[in-house]
Amino acid sequence: xxxxxxxxxxxxxxxxxxxxxxxxxxxxxxxxxxxxxxxxxxxxxxxxxxxxxxxxxxxxxxxxxxxxxxxxxxxxxxxxxxxxxxxxxxxxxxxxxxxxxxxxxxxxxxxxxxxxxxxxxxxxxxxxxxxxxxxxxxxxxxxxxxxxxxxxxxxxxxxxxxxxxxxxxxxxxxxxxxxxxxxxxxxxxxxxxxxxxxxxxxxxxxxxxxxxxxxxxxxxxxxxxxxxxxxxxxxxxxxxxxxxxxxxxxxxxxxxxxxxxxxxxxxxxxxxxxxxxxxxxxxxxxxxxxxxxxxxxxx
Amino acid sequence: xxxxxxxxxxxxxxxxxxxxxxxxxxxxxxxxxxxxxxxxxxxxxxxxxxxxxxxxxxxxxxxxxxxxxxxxxxxxxxxxxxxxxxxxxxxxxxxxxxxxxxxxxxxxxxxxxxxxxxxxxxxxxxxxxxxxxxxxxxxxxxxxxxxxxxxxxxxxxxxxxxxxxxxxxxxxxxxxxxxxxxx
Numbered sequence: 239x240x241x242x243x244x245x246x247x248x249x250x251x252x253x254x255x256x257x258x259x260x261x262x263x264x265x266x267x268x269x270x271x272x273x274x275x276x277x278x279x280x281x282x283x284x285x286x287x288x289x290x291x292x293x294x295x296x297x298x299x300x301x302x303x304x305x306x307x308x309x310x311x312x313x314x315x316x317x318x319x320x321x322x323x324x325x326x327x328x329x330x331x332x333x334x335x336x337x338x339x340x341x342x343x344x345x346x347x348x349x350x351x352x353x354x355x356x357x358x359x360x361x362x363x364x365x366x367x368x369x370x371x372x373x374x375x376x377x378x379x380x381x382x383x384x385x386x387x388x389x390x391x392x393x394x395x396x397x398x399x400x401x402x403x404x405x406x407x408x409x410x411x412x413x414x415x416x417x418x419x420x421x422x423x424x425x426x427x428x429x430x431x432x433x434x435x436x437x438x439x440x441x442x443x444x445x446x447x448x449x450x451x452x453x454x455x456x457x458x459x460x461x462x463x464x465x466x467x468x469x470x471x472x473x474x475x476x477x478x479x480x481x482x483x484x485x486x487x488x489x490x491x492x493x494x495x496x497x498x499x500x501x502x503x504x505x506x507x508x509x510x511x512x513x514x515x516x517x518x519x520x521x522x523x524x525x526x527x528x529x530x531x532x533x534x535x536x537x
Numbered sequence: 538x539x540x541x542x543x544x545x546x547x548x549x550x551x552x553x554x555x556x557x558x559x560x561x562x563x564x565x566x567x568x569x570x571x572x573x574x575x576x577x578x579x580x581x582x583x584x585x586x587x588x589x590x591x592x593x594x595x596x597x598x599x600x601x602x603x604x605x606x607x608x609x610x611x612x613x614x615x616x617x618x619x620x621x622x623x624x625x626x627x628x629x630x631x632x633x634x635x636x637x638x639x640x641x642x643x644x645x646x647x648x649x650x651x652x653x654x655x656x657x658x659x660x661x662x663x664x665x666x667x668x669x670x671x672x673x674x675x676x677x678x679x680x681x682x683x684x685x686x687x688x689x690x691x692x693x694x695x696x697x698x699x700x701x702x703x704x705x706x707x708x709x710x711x712x713x714x715x716x717x718x719x720x
Contacts, residue, residue, distance in 0.1 A: 248675035278666070279674035308672025308696030309562070336671050338697070339592040366669025367593075374592055389650035389667060401593055402650035403698035404584045404629050463645045463654040464639070465666040465677050507643045507654045509662040 241287060241299040241480035242329035242370070243473075244316055245280030245336045252311035255303045256323055257283045261292075265512060269301045277335040278466030279366070280509035285486040285519040286473030287480075289518040293526065296481045300327035310338035313367075317343045321350060331480040333431060333472065334368025339401065342370035348380050361479060364431065365472040373429050374400035381431035382457045383485050385472045391417050394424035422447035433485045437468055445530055450486055453493040458500035466511025471496045474518075478526075495521045555625040556601040558618040559585055564696040565617060566595035572614035573599065578607055582701075586627030590658075593670060594698050598625045598716035631701070635709050644713060648705035653680075660714040662686040665706075685711040 247255070257270020267274045267281050274281060280303060287299040304312025316323075316337070316380070324332065332351070336412040353358060361382040370380045373394050386394055392415075393402040417436045424430035425447030436442045437460065439459075443451040453516045461467045471492050478488035499517035503509060560566040566582065573580035578599050585596040599607060601623060611618060632649040643663060645654040651673075654664040661684050662706045665677045672695040685707065692704035 245671065246671040246674075248671070248678060275678075277674045278677050279671075281674070306671035307675045308670055308700060309564075313671060336669060336674065338671055339669070341592045343589070368669070369673065370669055371592060374590070387650070387667065388666075389647065390669075393650070398587065399584070399629065400587075400590045401584075401698045403631055403702050405632055405649070459638070460640060463640065463643070463664050463666060464719075465664050465681075469667070507640050507645065 240297045240327055240329050241331045241333065242302065242323060242327040242478055243280065243287065243299055243333045243335060243476070244285055244302045244320060244323070245283070245334070246282060246306035246312045247274055247303050248277060248279070248307060248519065249275065249305035250307045251305040252315050253305045254312070254315050254319055255301065256319060256326070257300065259288050259299045259301050261285060269303060274303065276512055278511050279469060280372040281337055282466030282469040282515070283333070283473035283514045285512065286470035286518065287477035288430065289515055290474055290477035290481065290522065293522045294481050295517060298537065299477060300329060306338065307347050308338070310340060313340060313392070314343065315453070317347055320347055324351070325353070330359065331363060331476060333363040333365070333473065333476040334372065335366050335469070337367040337371060339367045339374060341371055341375035341400070345375040345377055348372070348377040348498070352380070362425060363377050363434065363472070363476045363479070370401055375391070376428070378430050379428040383433045383475060383479065383489065385435045385437060385468065385475065388415070388417055388467055389435065390534070391420045391424065391434070391436050394429045395420040395427070397427045418444070419450050420535055421449070433489060435471065435489040435493060437471060443489045445486060451490050453490060456497050456501040458497055458505050460505045460507050460509070461496070461500045461508035462503065464511060466494065467500070467514055470511055470514055480532035487529035491525055494525045498524055548720065554600050554602065554707070555598045556604060557583070557585060557622040557625050557628060559589060559620050559622060560595065561619050562696060563593060563595045563698055563701065565703070566597055567692055568614070569611055569616040569618055570597050572611055572616040573597065573607055575614070576607070576610035578603060578610065581615040582631060584629040584631070588627070595698060595701070596628060598628065631674065635705065637709070637713070644710070646706045646709045648709065649702040651699060651702040651706050653703060653706040653710050655685060655710045655714060657714065657717060660686065662688055662710070665703060667700035668703065670699040672696050672700045673703070676700060676703055685714055
């Protein structure tokens with residue numbers, strides 16, 4: 239399987255970048271041979287996915303990114319190119335990431351993908367604005383994996399809101415906050431993917447609203463402050479799924495690798511997501527090397 | 538460690554007699570709110586009712602009786618709106634839960650799904666995280682490395698609700714650093 243990542247980069251042109259993802263020896267991100275800014279958001283996710291594909295010697299991820307500063311121009315441009323990119327990339331895993339959460343575009347994209355291939359052949363992953371749009375437009379249950387943090391799982395559980403900025407305060411980490419209960423509520427209201435990786439002090443993996451695994455070590459609190467460390471988890475998980483790892487195992491492995499990389503880095507709040515990505519080869523060797531399914535995948 | 542309590546809501550969810558200005562995007566709503574406040578109106582940012590939502594959107598509520606004058610104010614400030622809804626039924630207030638984590642030399646403030654971390658001694662913004670709208674990586678590039686006094690408020694650069702929540706975290710960070718400097 240191959241991975242297609244649909245997202246944006248912080249340039250204000252609406253320009254589209256499409257093609258295989260590579261990381262140059264100087265650390266630069268290249269998409270289809272063109273250099274792109276390296277920062278939090280979809281670039282951080284792509285660097286993590288690229289690290290997995292490099293480690294496992296699986297096909298490199300394919301990116302479809304639009305230049306977007308928040309006006310939605312790049313987002314609209316990538317939805318326009320989505321069908322073409324699915325064909326070019328031969329993707330079987332499609333991850334929707336930093337996108338303007340425009341409900342009609344997401345709903346249309348999922349309907350189009352279903353009519354084209356049947357979602358039985360595709361696995362959809364969402365985080366960030368892609369996740370917001372999927373939930374708000376009522377298509378979240380078509381997704382295989384979402385990776386909310388504790389500030390976002392309450393949004394998935396609240397059927398009345400279209401963005402985390404409106405989630406009720408008791409759903410956003412206040413008194414009585416219970417991510418496992420929120421995951422159940424999100425599943426009951428069809429506001430979530432089949433599998434959730436809820437990022438927090440303890441990372442919880444849920445299937446159909448039930449917690450099936452938790453990851454709480456190593457404990458690296460500074461990761462929460464570093465922009466892009468949630469994006470790297472999503473990139474790790476999506477790339478592992480594209481490599482053939484079952485979704486729950488991929489989510490557990492992604493959570494562990496991200497934490498282990500933070501421990502190797504001795505992460506502090508001022509670090510960058512790229513600092514974390516630089517630790518991934520060692521962290522992947524520590525955690526992925528012990529997974530039988532991946533040894534098969536690498537063979 | 539929580540250093541902040543959420544502030545009391547200043548928005549009454551069921552005010553009688555309120556209507557809504559609706560917009561094509563968040564930045565237009567922010568511009569209109571600023572214009573109306575400059576004109577002396579008690580305008581509030583709220584979520585539009587569910588049947589009017591498109592995703593990342595925002596509305597401005599104010600008393601219906603003030604609509605004609607408010608429209609003149611918006612025209613004077615060249616602040617466009619899409620339409621006026623004569624009721625605010627079904628609208629919702631923005632989340633106002635703010636908390637903080639103490640990292641020793643640094644403090645991280647969370648506002649809804651957004652986080653900003655500053656160095657306590659200098660007020661320098663050392664990181665931003667969370668969120669998922671496309672202006673968030675842009676704001677990270679524009680803000681990190683500047684002090685809270687040098688940095689433009691995120692709402693002046695951002696276009697989305699995530700940007701607005703980052704602005705909330707920024708204002709708390711700035712208040713924290715200024716209080717600490719006075720102590």
